[in-house]
Amino acid sequence: MAGITDLDVLLRDLSPRRREGEFVYVTTGSEVPAEARIVEREGVTLVLRRETAEDHGLTYEATFGWITLEVHSSLEAVGLTAAVSTALARAGISCNLLAGFHHDHLLIPTPRVDEALAVLNDLSKPAARGFGITIARWLGLTAPRH
Template sequence: MAGERDLDRLLRGMAPRRAPGTYVFATVPGDEVPAGLTPFATVREDEGLTLVLRREDADAAGLPHDFPAARITLLVRSDLAAVGLTAAVSTALADAGISCNVLAGYHHDHLLVPLGDADRALALLEGLAA
């Protein structure tokens, strides 16, 4: 199921939405998600498995974590081969001094921004889409 590739339509249709909660990054050795955890995303690296999960889940599991973040989902259905959306969004956030970690899912792009910058990031993205 192909998504949108036209950058202008992608930007206009972003419809950024903030997910409830605070997300953090944690890491565990090996490549298995610890029992009882359901991370939002995982990344396998040589050093171990990176988990992106809700802070309360990391705390409950006793996992050290870093980068308390808000998760903003771009609701536009972007094609995985679309060119420019990540660059446009990350450039706009960088120009405003907002750090951003981007995760591409099959259906949507997800941005993890510092918790204290979440409202400003959301407003900036809504302005970019206007």
């Protein structure tokens, strides 16, 4: 099944779910079982379970909770990242996003994960976005019609 591109459907069916555990970002040249791997010019960034980092003696700066948006978003969908990050930013919550083939994943500072889940669940409700306005207008991406 193809991923969803319609932003209203994506937000309606967002279904945020917390993955168990705490996660950390590290950089290392060692082979370590990672949940995610990002190759950058400066080196390799790994997202690991906190316990894995500690078992391998790797240092980290902060811990994060992992939230998966269960809706099957298309990699070509427009506005989902903006809607999610805007809602979280309005609540003062930091968010690091990773896009997978089927789902988007958010790493939220551990103390704010439950609050982030509440914000995301509210974002799925039409009232949170305002009755009768488009998502693009709610995000401030278009001017209101007169």
